[in-house]
Amino acid sequence: MDVRGTVADEVEVRSVSTSYGETDLAEVQLVRTETGAAGHDERSLEDPEPTTVTLWNKWTESAELLEPGMELLVTDAETDDYRGETRYKTTGESYVVVEPSFLVNVTAIRNWTECPRLYYLNKLSGVPLNYPVVKGTLVHEVFGDLLRGRELEESIDARVEERGLQLGLLGEDPESVAEDVRQNAKAIEGWLEQGRLTEEDRAAPAAGNSERAFSPAESSWRSEQLLISETFGIRGRADAIRRGAPVELKTGKNLKKEPRFKDKVQAACYALLLEEHGGSVDTGTLLYTKNSALDRNEETGDLTPAKEFSMGDGLLKYVVRLRNEIAAAEVAGDVPTGYEGNATCEYCFEQDTCMVVSGRLDQESKAGQIGQPLPAEEREYFERFSGAIEAERREVHREYAKLWEQDAQERADDDRALIDLEFVERRELEAGRWELRARRTGGASSKLREGDLVLASDGHPVRGQSELARIERLDEDGVVLTADEPVAVTRLDVYPSELTTDRLLVALHDMLLKGDERRKDVLFDRANPEFDAPDETFVDNNDAQDEAVRKAVGARDCALIHGPPGTGKTHTIARAVRAMVERGERVLLSAFTNRAVDNALEAVLEQLGDAIDEHRVVRVGSESGVREDMEPYRLERAGDPDERLAELEDARVVAATTATCGSRVMKEQSFDAALVDEAAQLTEPGTFAATNLAERFVLVGDHEQLPPVVRAENELTESLFERLVDLHPDAGVMLDRQYRMNQRIQAFPSREFYDGTLRPAEPEVAGRTLDDLEGVSREALPADLRDPVAFVDVEGDGSRYTDSEEAARVAELIDAYEAAGVDRADIGVIAPFRAQVSELSSRVPPEVAVDTVDRFQGSSEEVIVVSFTATGTLEGPIFEDYRRINVALTRPKRALVLVGDSRALSADPVYGRMLEWART
Numbered sequence: 001m002d003v004r005g006t007v008a009d010e011v012e013v014r015s016v017s018t019s020y021g022e023t024d025l026a027e028v029q030l031v032r033t034e035t036g037a038a039g040h041d042e043r044s045l046e047d048p049e050p051t052t053v054t055l056w057n058k059w060t061e062s063a064e065l066l067e068p069g070m071e072l073l074v075t076d077a078e079t080d081d082y083r084g085e086t087r088y089k090t091t092g093e094s095y096v097v098v099e100p101s102f103l104v105n106v107t108a109i110r111n112w113t114e115c116p117r118l119y120y121l122n123k124l125s126g127v128p129l130n131y132p133v134v135k136g137t138l139v140h141e142v143f144g145d146l147l148r149g150r151e152l153e154e155s156i157d158a159r160v161e162e163r164g165l166q167l168g169l170l171g172e173d174p175e176s177v178a179e180d181v182r183q184n185a186k187a188i189e190g191w192l193e194q195g196r197l198t199e200e201d202r203a204a205p206a207a208g209n210s211e212r213a214f215s216p217a218e219s220s221w222r223s224e225q226l227l228i229s230e231t232f233g234i235r236g237r238a239d240a241i242r243r244g245a246p247v248e249l250k251t252g253k254n255l256k257k258e259p260r261f262k263d264k265v266q267a268a269c270y271a272l273l274l275e276e277h278g279g280s281v282d283t284g285t286l287l288y289t290k291n292s293a294l295d296r297n298e299e300t301g302d303l304t305p306a307k308e309f310s311m312g313d314g315l316l317k318y319v320v321r322l323r324n325e326i327a328a329a330e331v332a333g334d335v336p337t338g339y340e341g342n343a344t345c346e347y348c349f350e351q352d353t354c355m356v357v358s359g360r361l362d363q364e365s366k367a368g369q370i371g372q373p374l375p376a377e378e379r380e381y382f383e384r385f386s387g388a389i390e391a392e393r394r395e396v397h398r399e400y401a402k403l404w405e406q407d408a409q410e411r412a413d414d415d416r417a418l419i420d421l422e423f424v425e426r427r428e429l430e431a432g433r434w435e436l437r438a439r440r441t442g443g444a445s446s447k448l449r450e451g452d453l454v455l456a457s458d459g460h461p462v463r464g465q466s467e468l469a470r471i472e473r474l475d476e477d478g479v480v481l482t483a484d485e486p487v488a489v490t491r492l493d494v495y496p497s498e499l500t501t502d503r504l505l506v507a508l509h510d511m512l513l514k515g516d517e518r519r520k521d522v523l524f525d526r527a528n529p530e531f532d533a534p535d536e537t538f539v540d541n542n543d544a545q546d547e548a549v550r551k552a553v554g555a556r557d558c559a560l561i562h563g564p565p566g567t568g569k570t571h572t573i574a575r576a577v578r579a580m581v582e583r584g585e586r587v588l589l590s591a592f593t594n595r596a597v598d599n600a601l602e603a604v605l606e607q608l609g610d611a612i613d614e615h616r617v618v619r620v621g622s623e624s625g626v627r628e629d630m631e632p633y634r635l636e637r638a639g640d641p642d643e644r645l646a647e648l649e650d651a652r653v654v655a656a657t658t659a660t661c662g663s664r665v666m667k668e669q670s671f672d673a674a675l676v677d678e679a680a681q682l683t684e685p686g687t688f689a690a691t692n693l694a695e696r697f698v699l700v701g702d703h704e705q706l707p708p709v710v711r712a713e714n715e716l717t718e719s720l721f722e723r724l725v726d727l728h729p730d731a732g733v734m735l736d737r738q739y740r741m742n743q744r745i746q747a748f749p750s751r752e753f754y755d756g757t758l759r760p761a762e763p764e765v766a767g768r769t770l771d772d773l774e775g776v777s778r779e780a781l782p783a784d785l786r787d788p789v790a791f792v793d794v795e796g797d798g799s800r801y802t803d804s805e806e807a808a809r810v811a812e813l814i815d816a817y818e819a820a821g822v823d824r825a826d827i828g829v830i831a832p833f834r835a836q837v838s839e840l841s842s843r844v845p846p847e848v849a850v851d852t853v854d855r856f857q858g859s860s861e862e863v864i865v866v867s868f869t870a871t872g873t874l875e876g877p878i879f880e881d882y883r884r885i886n887v888a889l890t891r892p893k894r895a896l897v898l899v900g901d902s903r904a905l906s907a908d909p910v911y912g913r914m915l916e917w918a919r920t
């Protein structure tokens with residue numbers, strides 16, 4: 001049986017004498033938890049008293065890692081009655097897993113075997129763009145293609161072409177790269193050919209079609225499979241699986257008879273993953289692609305590329321113990337020193353980096369230290385923020401665990417899955433990939449969007465057949481996906497990604513260890529930002545905007561533009577970019593979301609007009625992320641390396657999200673200035689991803705609107721923008737004239753959130769009403785809706801996350817506006833909970849935009865209806881943070897209707913004042 005629980009006490013390892021001699025054991029006090037039968041959340045059993053679980057022999061190594069509060073899983077334990085008390089102990093079959101819901105990546109385990117500190121350094125500074133890495137990726141891609149039945153030369157050409165931009169940045173010639181890949185791929189092809197004889201009977205080619213090429217895709221091969229083990233807490237993508245056993249590709253040479261130990265460890269991880277999925281694995285294959293490319297005259301060594309080895313129980317258990325070391329270190333937040341392993345520093349490629357990092361961050365390292373430690377405040381900052389990022393990473397891991405802890409319905413209710421899809425068809429695409437279609441049977445909402453990577457499964461994302469797939473299209477009727485394997489899709493799950501956390505860590509590292517000293521002086525308040533005063537008027541009808549552009553253009557370090565709703569942030573950014581480009585500068589234009597990047601870029605293009613050749617503006621992003629009308633500016637990655645490189649390097653304006661700024665390609669770029677919109681929604685390290693690339697930066701945002709979206713509660717919730725506005729108020733300008741709202745609508749937010757300083761920019765704005773719209777007459781509205789701000793009191797149905805009475809009332813209001821001539825598409829409805837959003841969506845016409853506050857940030861409508869969904873108590877995200885209500889109230893231009901229970905709302909002072917305003 002499996003025993004699972006939380007460690008209750010310190011654990012001690014001791015030796016005892018048994019009939020087999022001296023043996024180690026550790027008695028762990030465990031408060032048991034159990035996974036409910038239907039896979040519900042973990043629950044403590046009735047009895048909170050700890051149970052003793054004895055770990056024997058080598059598992060005591062994992063016991064040494066345990067600290068009170070850690071989770072522990074022991075599989076195949078045996079009961080052991082001791083003086084009437086039931087205890088448990090490990091058996092020969094047992095595995096002991098520390099923090100099983102922390103899913104350790106297979107490559108992390110491999111790196112850890114080499115040296116735990118190497119693992120840490122990789123995490124901290126990322127994998128740079130270099131030729132060996134790109135070549136390795138290419139060889140892997142070609143291998144995958146061969147397995148899916150693609151022809152070798154066609155695959156090489158296509159894959160090299162796809163990497164045009166990267167090869168351009170590396171100064172590599174496509175012909176020689178193709179040759180390099182070909183050398184490696186030959187070994188693979190030769191080996192696949194050998195396999196042909198044995199595979200033929202299984203491939204069962206169609207009768208009378210003997211000419212047909214061998215297609216591994218039809219046999220017992222699988223390429224690139226994502227595997228997750230909920231038992232061992234491991235996840236990874238196996239290069240290939242052949243007859244149920246893992247095959248790993250290594251683009252190096254190994255002339256020894258045996259595979260390298262770290263490679264064996266990697267294959268053993270996949271074996272564990274496969275075992276959990278019902279396999280029984282006793283061999284692994286390592287394919288060293290450089291071996292056959294060697295000169296045959298080389299006398300020493302083994303030239304065959306493929307090395308098979310048998311995998312014993314001992315290796316698998318060893319691998320789990322290694323994995324436990326990582327999980328425990330991650331959970332405890334330990335920084336490895338290098339002494340944990342027995343690598344020899346002098347042979348390590350990373351020795352210098354290791355010494356510098358340990359020197360500057362004052363860490364202990366086996367390799368030793370070089371350089372002066374960073375000032376104490378910078379080290380303290382590093383520790384605080386790297387700790388916060390790691391906490392965020394653990395939250396991502398919690399998301400993984402929810403893949404199996406929650407059942408399908410719970411995941412759907414949490415918007416984390418689309419379930420009950422009806423599989424429609426699959427179609428084979430080029431290169432052996434598949435297009436999959438499924439129909440929706442319900443109208444549920446979810447976080448999933450076009451372009452997202454998802455887990456597409458035939459029922460369960462971990463236990464069923466499951467593949468990583470990309471959403472190509474998603475609408476009310478159904479979904480179209482592309483994937484490597486033809487899964488009969490009935491369910492899609494959000495794929496939790498660590499990419500963001502990885503990039504945050506790298507941005508933090510780059511700012512502190514590679515960043516400019518002057519920049520750091522400003523960030524750590526050791527110096528004030530300095531400005532030149534450009535002798536020019538940039539905006540002649542708005543003083544604050546003009547001042548903002550001057551600050552942006554004249555900044556030597558940084559400038560901060562605070563832009564409340566509708567005050568012309570985008571306009572100001574575009575004007576500043578134009579001024580910079582006119583001065584001959586190269587500018588990075590960035591923002592948190594693709595939407596904001598495209599908006600800003602559109603405004604920049606308008607400002608630049610004919611002043612700049614359109615080819616010198618480039619949008620970096622994926623096809624699905626970039627708005628269609630900006631597609632002509634999107635940088636293609638595929639193609640001729642020199643051409644692709646020139647397109648990027650010649651661009652005077654490069655636009656990309658901050659996440660993309662952390663990509664390997666963007667990290668190679670440098671700019672005179674970075675302008676970052678939506679800066680108040682970015683974490684500090686998230687902002688650095690963009691600012692690290694430029695000599696100076698301009699942050700634009702509004703810290704009175706939505707803060708950064710993070711999973712854990714810590715320092716990441718305050719933006720760099722907000723901190724700098726407090727730290728260096730003189731570097732900031734607030735735009736105080738708004739071009740959006742009728743004066744009556746603006747009054748409350750201005751008073752409550754902007755010290756009463758927000759004003760309409762023009763009389764036309766102050767006096768705008770629905771009457772200005774063609775075919776609309778306020779006279780036709782019920783009397784209580786004629787004022788630009790109205791409150792509709794609805795007692796509500798008392799449920800927590802939905803309110804059907806409110807929803808019904810909102811539907812009536814929309815009818816009333818429509819009857820008065822308002823276009824449905826000009827109305828937006830905001831609700832605090834997704835459940836209420838669904839409830840409302842089912843009652844209002846589809847042209848009316850209904851969503852949560854977070855999704856409305858940055859947009860506006862003629863009419864906004866807010867459904868507070870509050871009865872009795874005020875709970876939920878909208879009420880926890882006044883900044884959300886500020887966003888909701890500042891979306892409309894001409895009419896705002898608040899719908900809610902006045903008694904519940906008046907319990908809070910801010911909402912009380914809001915009610916007063918709405919009712920006068």
Ligand SMILES: Nc1ncnc2c1ncn2[C@@H]1O[C@H](COP(=O)(O)OP(=O)(O)OP(=O)(O)O)[C@@H](O)[C@H]1O
Pocket residue numbers: 539541542545563564565566567568569570571572739858859860
């Ligand atoms: N100086 C100006 N003169 C005339 N119109 C302006 C000026 N600045 C901004 N506007 C207009 O005001 C409107 C809002 O501007 P913009 O979209 O730049 O605001 P924003 O602050 O980015 O809005 P949001 O708060 O939604 O992000 C636009 O229609 C824009 O053309």
